[in-house]
Amino acid sequence: MRKFLFLCMALGAMMFVGCQKSKVCQIHGTVVGEQYEGKRIFLVPFSGPATAETVDSIEIKDGKFEFTPDSMQMYKILLDYHYRFGTQPLIVVAEPGEIKVTIDTISSAVGTPQNDSLQVWKELTEKHQREYGALMRLVNAKVKQNDTIEAAKVKEQAQRIHVAYKNRTRAMAANMEGTILGSFLKGMFPRTYQRKMPDGTTIEIDADTNEPVK
Structure with missing residues (x-):
């Protein structure tokens, strides 16, 4: 009986330590x-x-x-x-x-849910920066060559890449809603912002179109 009680106490202690450790x-x-x-x-x-x-x-x-x-x-x-x-x-x-x-x-x-997701977003961001940066450098080169038509095409391609990155970030923010990471990602590309008008009033603007929200 004593051995059984000792075993129960030992198992209880191990479970308590494991529970405490999981909160750290x-x-x-x-x-x-x-x-x-x-x-x-x-x-x-x-x-x-x-x-x-x-x-x-x-x-x-x-x-x-x-x-x-x-x-x-x-x-x-x-x-x-x-x-x-x-x-x-x-x-x-x-x-x-x-x-x-x-x-x-x-x-x-890596190793925890939010950090695993943050690592995915970090790699996505680094890939976007490489691709977008390379395209914008090409735009500048085309402008210097007075090739405005090709520059416009490359710039449009760069914008498509940026929009895709922005939408992916927003989707991740929605999936992580209610978490520390979710709040961080949501703040990267807010869907609206406030614009102060000449008369002192403020209106809500769509961040993607830069038009007033209807």
Whole structure:
């Protein structure tokens, strides 16, 4: 009987610890590059004041670092600014679970639902920036060559790519509604905005057409 009670207590304790752990956000990071050994890496609130009370930092040891945020919000992970060149700062969402972070020339974070989705959007954004940027450079080149017809065609192609990216971002925001990431993505491309008129009144404008909302 005592053995049975002891076993029940042990199982109960394990379940309690597991439950408590599931409510904690743990960030396990790797920094690529021996030159960063011993340097400090920072966890900074994405928005709001960055103070001694809100910013956390730790020394990189054996290429590793760990953070345990106590506030569920978005953060930036970045190296000491003296040694930041060559690495990509990273945005993460603090939420219950284990987040695996890699800081490199192209950084990444995966392991929890919102960070998995954020990584998808990050890769989508980087692809869009490459494609859109290349097309707009081509537009500028065509303009310098006085080839306005071809420049207009390429610009139209670039705009189609941008609209597709914008719509994909909005769709992701809708799918993540009610989450930290959902709010962040929704703010990237709001559907309307307020315009102040000469008489001091404000009207609601469609962000896609720049026409008043009817």
